[in-house]
Amino acid sequence: MTISSSFDNEKPEHNPEPVTIDTFSLLEEVSSPQLVQTGFNPALSRIPTPQTVSVPLDLQVDCVPQWKPRRIPLKCIGLTLPDGMEFVPEQQPKLETSDGVQLKKISPPSPKAAGDSGEQKQKPTRIRPPADALSLQDRLFYLLQPPLESWLAGQELIMPFEPFSYQYEGIAWLFSSQAALLADEMGLGKTMQTITAVRLLLRSGQVRRILLVCPKPLIPNWQREFRTWAEELPVVTVEGNGSRRRMLWQMPGVPILIANYELVTRDLSEMPEDDQPRFDLVVLDEAQRIKNRDSNTAKVARAISRRRSWALTGTPIENRPEELGALFEFMEVVPPRGCPDMRQLSRLADRYILRRTKDLVMKDMPPRIDRDADLPLTDAQTAAYRIAEKEGVIQLNELGDSISVRHVFELVLRLKQICNYDPLTGESAKLERLAADMEEIAASGGKAILFSQWTKTIDWLEPRLKQFNPLVYHGGVPVKKREPILQKFKEDPDAHILLMSYGTGAVGLNLQFAGYVFLFDRWWNPAIEDQAINRAHRIGVRNPVIVTRFISTSTIEERIDRVLREKRELFEAVLGDGDGDGNRSLSLNASEIFGLFDLKARSQDGSRSIGPKCEEQDAA
Template identity: 85%
Template sequence: MTSSPEADATAADATAADVQTVSVETLSLFSQTPTVSIGQTGFNPALNRAPVPGTVDIPLELRVDYVPAWKPRRIPLKCIGLTLPDGLEFVPEKQPQLKSADGVELRPIRPPRAQPEDAEKQRPERCTRIRPPADALSLQDRLFYLLQPPLESWLAGQELIMPFEPFSYQYEGIAWLFSSQSALLADEMGLGKTMQTITALRLLLRSGQVRRILLCCPKPLIPNWQREFRTWAEELPVVTVEGNGARRQMLWQMPGVPILIANYELVTRDFTEMHEDQQPRFDLVVLDEAQRIKNRDSNTAKVARAIPRRRSWALTGTPIENRPEELGALFEFMQVVPPHGCPDMRQLSRLAGKYILRRTKDLVMQDMPPRIDRDAELPLTSAQEAAYRIAEKEGVIQLNELGDSISVQHVFELVLRLKQITNYDPLTGESAKLERLVADMEEIAASGGKAILFSQWTKTIDWLEPRLRQFNPLIYHGGVPVKRREPILAKFKEDPDAHILLMSYGTGAVGLNLQFAGYVFLFDRWWNPAIEDQAINRAHRIGVRNPVIVTRFISSNTIEERIDRVLREKRELFEAVLGDGSGEPSRSLSLNASEIFGLFDLKARHKDGARSIGPAAVEEEQEAA
C-alpha cells in the first residue's frame, strides 16, 4: 500500500486535532464555558453533568519538608588521666609571732631583691629534667617522671630550700637517683654522694614516691649522716636506730618515720633475730660504703639482700675494692642479677653502664684546686737501720727455715714488723719520719694551716701524740669512743691552735669532710691504693679552696719502697678498671699472697743448694721470667 505525502499530512492533522480537542475540553473544566464533547458511547450519562468547581483550604507549610542540616556538636573525646601521688607534707616551722607593744600583730617584710649583675642576667638558665628510667614501661610511670619540674626550680626558689647551689653534675646525679629503682652511685670520693643521696631522698619523699627509707652505714659515719641531713634537708624527720634491744624493736616498728639510719652491725643482728613476718618493709634501702657487702656470703650481705624493699641503692667510691667480681655482690643486692648469679666481664660491663653512675674529679671539677702528691723518701736513722737489718735478716732466716710449711701469715707478720720499725725504732724511739714530720709541721703551724696524718696502727698514733705536743694534736681512731669523735672533729675545725689530726685508716678514711685541712701525711702505707685515696679525699673534696698537699713517707731501701712499687702498679690497674671499663682486671687490687711473698727473696734449703719458695704463682712467674 502506498500513500501520498498529502494524505499522510491530512491524517496526522486529524489525529492532532482530536488530541487537541480533548485537551481543550479537559482544560475547559475550569473555564467559564464548559463545552464538553463526549464520545457517543452511551455508557456514561454522568459525564454529561456539568462539574461543580469548589475550593479547599490548604495550610501553608512553615518550613520545607527536607533540608540538608548540620549542627555543630561536641564530639565526645576520650581522655587518658594521671593523678600524681601526694607527697609528704611536714609540720611547718612555727612562725615567730611578732606583736607590737599595743598588741597589733606585725608581719616581717622582706627587703627588695637585689638586681642581678649583667653577667648573671646573661647566664643561660640551667635545666635538669628527670628522665623516665629505661625499665619504666607503662605510660603512667613514664609520664610521672616527665611531668616533674626541672630540679633547679624544684630545689632552688620554690618549695625546697637548699643551703648551697649544687653543681651541675650533682643535679644530674640527683635526677639519676630519683628515677632509679636500682642504683649504684660510685662517684669518686669527695664529689658529694651524701648530698646527692639526701636530696634525691628528699624529692622522692616530697613527691610521694617513697614513704619509708632505711639508710645503712658504718657506725662511725652515723653522726656524719645526721649532720648532713640537718644541712641539706632540715625538714626531714630522721631517726637513728640505737639503744637496747627493746628500744630498737620499737624504733624498727615505729610508724610515720620516713628515714631510719642504722649501722650494719645492728641491721645484721636485728634482722637476723626478727621473724620474716615481723621485718619492717621499706620503700627504699640505701647502703652507704656498700663495699661492706662485697663478700656475698657474709651475714651482712645476706641480711642486706633479704630486707623487704622496693628500691635498692648502693653508695661507694670504690665499687671494686679488690676484684671486679665484687660488683656481682652489689648487683645482687640491687636485684639486677639473680641470686648467686656470677656475671662475666661482658655482662658486668653492660650492667655497669646501666646501673652505675661514676664521675671523677678530673671530669667534673676542673676548677677544683689540685691535689699535689709528693713522696718523701727518707733514709732510716742509724738506730732504725740497725734494728731493721737485724729484724729482716732474722725474719727471713726464720721464714726460710719454715720451708714448705710457710704461709702467707708468716710473711705478713714479718712485713708488719719491718713496717713498724720504719715508723720508729721501738728501742731508742728514733724516727726519720717523725723528724721530717715535725719539720713540715712547724712550717704548716706557722702559717696557720692544718694537717691530717694517717697511720695503719693506733699504737703509732698514740706514740706520735706526745711527740707532736707543740701542734696540739687530736686523735681520731677506733679506740676513741664514738660519742667523743664528733667533738674532736669540731675542735679540729674550729680551734686555730689544733694543727694536726692523727687518724687511723680504718676509722678516718671514709665519710668525713675535712676539706679545711690543706695537708695530708701518709705516715705509713695501706695495702690498698683505693683506701689511701679515700683517706686523702677527706681533705681533697668539694669545698676545698686551696691545693691539698699529700706527703707519703717512704723509708728508702726498705720494704716500704717495694710495697710502694706494687701499689703504683695496683693504682694503674684500678684506674684502668674504673676509668672506662676497658681493662681486663683479673687480679686483686690488694696485695695478694704472691705479691706478699714476692716482697722477699725466700729460699728453702735444699740438698742441692736452695730453691725459691712461696705460692705456685710466684714460681711460675719466675720461671716464665
C-alpha cells in the same frame, strides 16, 4: 473553554442576543484593527484592586540537602600523679639552723644579670625515666617532673647551698633509679645528693619509708647532714636497748630510719619474718661493707623487704672486681649468686653505677698536690731494718713449703714498723721530716691530718708532736668522744694536727679545712688511701691540699708502693672500659706479698723459689 457573560447595564448596539465567544479568537481580534465590540473592553481598562490574604509559612522543608560534620572520635590516656608527703608550709627564711649553718633559699639568677654577663643560661636538669621503666605511666611520671633547679628553688624546699650541676645530675639519676650505685669519688657530695633525692622522692609520693644503713661512726655525720639539707624530714636513729629498737623498727609514720650495720644485722636476723619491717627504699652507705656476699651483713641486707635499693661508696672495688657482684646482687640486678664476668660487670656498671671524679666535675676545685717524701732511714733504723729483714728472710726460707702468707705478712709488718721508727732508739726519719713540715704549717696557722696503719704509731707520735697540740682519733677513742675531737680540731686554732688511723678516720668525715695530709705509712689498698686523703680534699676546700706520702727508701715500702701504683690502673680499668684481668686484686694478694721478698727453699739441686701454689688470698 467557553465563557458566558451578560452585561445588564450596557445594551448591545448591534447584536442584542447573548453570544458565545471563543476566547482565543477574541484575543486575536482585540489586538487587531477590526476589534469586535463585545462589551469586554471596559472591564479590561478598569484598575484592578488586589486583596492580600495571610497564609501561614510552612517551616517544614521537605527536601533540602543537609550535612553535619561527623564528630571525630577522640580518646584520652590519663595519668594522675601520686600525692606527695606534705611538707611544712613555707615560712620566713630562717637565718640559722641549730648548727649555726647559714641557710639561704635558692633563687634563680635574674635574666637581666645573666644577659649582662653574657653567660649562657645553665641547662636545667631534667629527670629521665630509667631504662627499666617500661609502662607508659611510669615513664611519664618521670618526664613530667619539673627540672630539679626549679623544683628545689620554687617550692618550700630550703637548700643551704646551691648544688653543683653534676650534683643535680646525680640527684636526678638517683630519683629515677630503682637500683643505683652512686660511686662518686670521695668528697663530691654523695651524702647531699642522696638526701636531696630522698627528699624529692618523699615529696612526690614515690617513697614513704626509708632505711639508711651506715657504719656506726658515720651516724652523727648523717644526722648532721640531714639537719643541714633536709631539716623538715623527721629522722629517727635506731639505737638503745633491744625493746626500744624493736619499737623503733615497727614505729609507723617515720619516713627515715638510720641504723648502723651491726644493729641491722643483729636485729633483723633475730626478728620473726612476720615482724620484719618493709621499706620503699634501702640505702647502704659505705656499701663495700657487703662486699663479701656470704657475710651475715650482706645476707641480712639482701633480705630486707624493699622496692628500691641504693648503694653508696667511693670505692666500689676495694679488692677484686667481683666485689661489685655482691653489690649488684643487693641491688637485685644480677641473680642470687650471680658472678658476672668482666664484660658483664662493665655493662652493668654503665647502667647502674654513677661515678664522677673530682678531675671531671670540679674543675674549679683547688687541686690536690701529691708528693712522695722519699726518706732514707736513720742509721739506727737502717741497722734494725737490716737485722730484722735478714733474720726474717732466713726464718721464712727455713719454713720451706710450709710457709704461709701469714708468715710473710708478719715480716712485712715488722719491717714497716721499723720504717716508722726504731723501737729501740726511737729514731725516726719520718718524724724528723714531719716535725720540720709541721713547724712551717703551724707557723702559717695551717692544719694537717696524719694517717697511720697502727694506733701504736699514733700513740707514739702524740707526745713527740706536743708543740703542735695533736689530737688523736682512732678506734681506741670512745665513739662519744670522737665528735668533740673533730670539733676541737676545727675550732681550736692551736690544734694543728689530727692523728688518725686509716680504719677509723678514712671514711665519712668532712675535714676540708685541713690543707695538709700526711700518709705516715702506706695502707695496703690505694682506694683506702684515697678515702683518707679525701677527708680533706673535698667540696668546700678553699685551698690546694698537699698530700705527703712518706716512703722509706731502699725498704719494703718502696716495693709496696710500686705494686700499689699498678693496682690503681686496674681500678680505673673496671670502672672505665672494664677490660683487664678479672682475678687481680686491688689489695696485695698472697703472690704479691711473697713477691716482696726473694724467698727460696733449699733443694737437692740448690734452691728454688717458694710461694703460694693455688688459691691466692687477700692480705687486707
